[in-house]
Amino acid sequence: MPLIFLLLNYIFPLHYTPNYSTLIYDSKGKVIHAFLSPDDKWRFKTEQHEISTNLKKVFLNKEDKWFYYHFGVNPFSIFRATFNNLVYRKRTSGASTITMQIARMLQPKQRTYSNKLVEIFRAIQLEMKFTKDELFEIYINKVPYGGNIEGVKAASLIFFNKSPEHLSLGELTALSLIPNRPSSLRLGINNIEIEAVRNKWLNRFEKEKLFLKPSIDDAKLESIKAERRDLPRFAPHFSNRFRNTVSYNIHTTINLEQQRKCESLVKDYINTLRYKGIQNAAAMVIENSTGKVIAYIGSADFNNNADAGQVDGIRAVRQPGSTLKPLLYGLCFDEGIFTPKTIIADVSSNFDGYVPENYDSKFHGNVSVEYALENSLNIPAVKALNILGKEKMILALKQCGFSSITKNEKRLGLSLILGGCGVTLEEISNLFRTIANKGVYTPIHYIENTKTTAQKDTILTASATFMLSEILSKIARPDLPVNWESSKKLPRIAWKTGTSYGRKDAWSIGFNKNYTIGVWVGNFSNVGAPDLNGAAIATPLLFQLFNTVDYNSPNQWFNMPRECGIRSVCSNSGSPPAFFCKNLVTDYFIPLVSSQKTCTHLIEMKVDAKEQISFCNECLPKVGYKKVLYENYSPEIIRWMEENHIGYKKIPPHNPDCSKIFKSNEPKIISPINGNEYYLEENNPQPILLNCEAAADVEYVFWWVNNKLVKKAKANENVFFDLPEGSVKISCADDKGRNSNIWVTVKKVNL
Numbered sequence: 001m002p003l004i005f006l007l008l009n010y011i012f013p014l015h016y017t018p019n020y021s022t023l024i025y026d027s028k029g030k031v032i033h034a035f036l037s038p039d040d041k042w043r044f045k046t047e048q049h050e051i052s053t054n055l056k057k058v059f060l061n062k063e064d065k066w067f068y069y070h071f072g073v074n075p076f077s078i079f080r081a082t083f084n085n086l087v088y089r090k091r092t093s094g095a096s097t098i099t100m101q102i103a104r105m106l107q108p109k110q111r112t113y114s115n116k117l118v119e120i121f122r123a124i125q126l127e128m129k130f131t132k133d134e135l136f137e138i139y140i141n142k143v144p145y146g147g148n149i150e151g152v153k154a155a156s157l158i159f160f161n162k163s164p165e166h167l168s169l170g171e172l173t174a175l176s177l178i179p180n181r182p183s184s185l186r187l188g189i190n191n192i193e194i195e196a197v198r199n200k201w202l203n204r205f206e207k208e209k210l211f212l213k214p215s216i217d218d219a220k221l222e223s224i225k226a227e228r229r230d231l232p233r234f235a236p237h238f239s240n241r242f243r244n245t246v247s248y249n250i251h252t253t254i255n256l257e258q259q260r261k262c263e264s265l266v267k268d269y270i271n272t273l274r275y276k277g278i279q280n281a282a283a284m285v286i287e288n289s290t291g292k293v294i295a296y297i298g299s300a301d302f303n304n305n306a307d308a309g310q311v312d313g314i315r316a317v318r319q320p321g322s323t324l325k326p327l328l329y330g331l332c333f334d335e336g337i338f339t340p341k342t343i344i345a346d347v348s349s350n351f352d353g354y355v356p357e358n359y360d361s362k363f364h365g366n367v368s369v370e371y372a373l374e375n376s377l378n379i380p381a382v383k384a385l386n387i388l389g390k391e392k393m394i395l396a397l398k399q400c401g402f403s404s405i406t407k408n409e410k411r412l413g414l415s416l417i418l419g420g421c422g423v424t425l426e427e428i429s430n431l432f433r434t435i436a437n438k439g440v441y442t443p444i445h446y447i448e449n450t451k452t453t454a455q456k457d458t459i460l461t462a463s464a465t466f467m468l469s470e471i472l473s474k475i476a477r478p479d480l481p482v483n484w485e486s487s488k489k490l491p492r493i494a495w496k497t498g499t500s501y502g503r504k505d506a507w508s509i510g511f512n513k514n515y516t517i518g519v520w521v522g523n524f525s526n527v528g529a530p531d532l533n534g535a536a537i538a539t540p541l542l543f544q545l546f547n548t549v550d551y552n553s554p555n556q557w558f559n560m561p562r563e564c565g566i567r568s569v570c571s572n573s574g575s576p577p578a579f580f581c582k583n584l585v586t587d588y589f590i591p592l593v594s595s596q597k598t599c600t601h602l603i604e605m606k607v608d609a610k611e612q613i614s615f616c617n618e619c620l621p622k623v624g625y626k627k628v629l630y631e632n633y634s635p636e637i638i639r640w641m642e643e644n645h646i647g648y649k650k651i652p653p654h655n656p657d658c659s660k661i662f663k664s665n666e667p668k669i670i671s672p673i674n675g676n677e678y679y680l681e682e683n684n685p686q687p688i689l690l691n692c693e694a695a696a697d698v699e700y701v702f703w704w705v706n707n708k709l710v711k712k713a714k715a716n717e718n719v720f721f722d723l724p725e726g727s728v729k730i731s732c733a734d735d736k737g738r739n740s741n742i743w744v745t746v747k748k749v750n751l
């Protein structure tokens with residue numbers, strides 16, 4: 001016999017690997033989303049803890065009392081059944097063990113003696129392949145409940161809206177009856193009949209003393225409230241993203257209650273914007289301390305096909321607008337380049353041909369770094385990136401998991417800080433969580449009980465992130481939505497907005513101690529909308545989400561870290577004050593890191609009695625001079641003030657009889673642009689603008705073209721000149737002998 005079995009086993013091997021529908025759970029064990037199995041069944045895998053003692057008792061008692069003692073076949077039952085069949089000509093059930101029933105469910109066949117033999121053979125194979133507990137699990141996951149519903153868990157979720165371990169004895173007994181008569185006893189339709197049959201079985205259980213009498217009495221009184229429900233389909237983008245990842249039962253970090261509130265907020269909010277041509281939004285909520293994503297809204301409405309609702313806006317690569325600026329300034333704080341009160345010039349600037357503009361097309365002159373960040377000024381940001389070095393910025397972004405930036409790093413220039421790169425809402429949200437977590441980056445995670453890599457990178461110091469949180473949480477900010485009535489009730493949050501070129505993306509990313517929330521608003525069709533911008537469109541939704549997710553939480557804020565210091569600085573420069581600085585403000589700084597250079601917002605000059613000539617130590621007369629303080633503006637600010645007709649007290653020109661040549665602060669040629677090619681019309685060449693930025697004490701500059709003096713001009717005068725064809729050297733010297741050169745190429749063409 002065993003030899004025959006082994007031979008048959010070799011010829012007809014058992015092919016069975018269970019397959020199930022996927023269930024997505026939230027962090028509290030509630031089902032968020034159910035997917036059909038590959039063969040379109042509702043068939044869920046029970047987990048060990050869902051198989052209660054009662055469930056096992058009821059099913060074993062009813063179907064196969066000796067399940068744990070036989071080898072797949074119960075010879076006594078078979079003998080009894082065959083005997084009854086032959087002698088009394090009646091069919092009795094009970095001959096089939098649970099294992100044989102599994103065999104039949106796997107390969108349904110007509111009930112003949114020969115098929116019975118096949119079943120017995122398959123049952124033994126099953127017993128060899130699986131343990132008893134595994135077989136019991138396969139059985140209760142596969143028993144039919146009518147239609148495409150299979151297994152106790154599917155029935156329990158669909159008809160009783162609970163997971164199997166929470167079924168009462170009455171419900172369990174009812175569920176154990178259905179598989180034998182799935183067409184006549186249908187849950188939700190024949191509840192009364194089911195109750196009657198159930199109570200007969202409960203009486204039997206009572207006789208066999210399977211359960212205590214009071215439990216049985218309770219169970220008999222319990223009416224069956226089964227009704228067929230649709231399985232939940234919440235968090236559709238999230239669920240689709242993770243459906244085939246870990247297992248059939250995926251326990252995630254989502255908080256279903258919060259998820260549903262946020263889902264409807266996003267949907268309702270976008271419905272109010274459709275008339276402006278704004279159709280979609282995505283949002284995510286991350287718990288800062290753990291990195292768990294507790295709400296994930298990929299689009300305004302998953303089922304809206306017209307607006308591509310199935311696109312997952314959380315993973316879509318979009319342009320970030322200004323949302324990367326906080327990281328940049330944070331890195332500059334850590335490099336000692338800036339503190340929040342450092343003064344930086346917001347004037348037209350040329351970075352090797354790249355001339356960025358501000359959002360409002362205006363320049364603001366001297367501003368503090370914190371003002372530049374609050375108001376999202378572009379020129380200070382490009383300057384900061386230029387000083388820091390874009391490599392340092394890109395490295396930090398790579399460490400924070402920005403994949404598109406990593407992929408395209410070679411192609412990125414200074415414009416990256418104004419949004420000239422690709423990011424996802426997921427990446428940018430976790431960047432802000434990194435700021436909330438004192439600069440320590442860890443990946444976010446979605447699945448509970450999975451070992452995430454212990455990747456941990458320090459991107460910014462606690463001091464830098466504290467300064468950023470202070471700046472970004474100021475309540476009177478220009479990007480506070482207009483008429484935001486409830487802002488007083490809003491928990492304190494730090495946030496940054498962003499708007500991409502062409503008004504295609506509106507961003508608002510915010511954090512407090514507990515959560516980071518990222519919001520993107522725009523169209524998946526990539527069509528811009530005139531009203532689309534981060535402050536007016538994305539921020540109101542961010543505030544609504546914060547009010548919902550973190551409503552009434554104790555309003556704690558970040559404490560100043562011990563490594564961070566407070567100092568008095570001159571408000572004109574943001575530097576530690578010199579003797580002449582009168583307007584002092586307090587500022588945060590990082591001791592031993594932040595620049596300690598004393599303020600030079602004024603400069604003491606030695607001038608003649610009438611303040612007509614200034615002297616250096618070389619040409620200083622023994623008598624007849626005095627010391628006077630002048631505003632020490634940078635050349636670019638002087639140019640901006642002249643252009644805007646802002647008056648100021650000029651430093652008198654340097655003594656014309658002085659022989660000393662000054663080394664630093666040579667004039668900087670602004671136009672034409674070094675290295676550029678200029679195409680001029682051959683017959684009617686237009687003159688080219690010659691323009692420079694000269695130091696504060698310069699009165700005249702001298703323009704040279706190909707080493708020939710062409711013009712003496714006022715320091716900030718616009719000079720026009722016809723350039724010759726070919727490679728042209730342009731030089732600018734000031735009245736102190738300081739000189740700078742550039743080269744351009746001029747081509748004359750017939751236009």
Ligand SMILES: [Zn+2]
Pocket residue numbers: 570571572573577578580581582599600601602
């Ligand atoms: Zn000062």
Ligand SMILES: [Zn+2]
Pocket residue numbers: 615616617618619620654655658659660
């Ligand atoms: Zn001199």
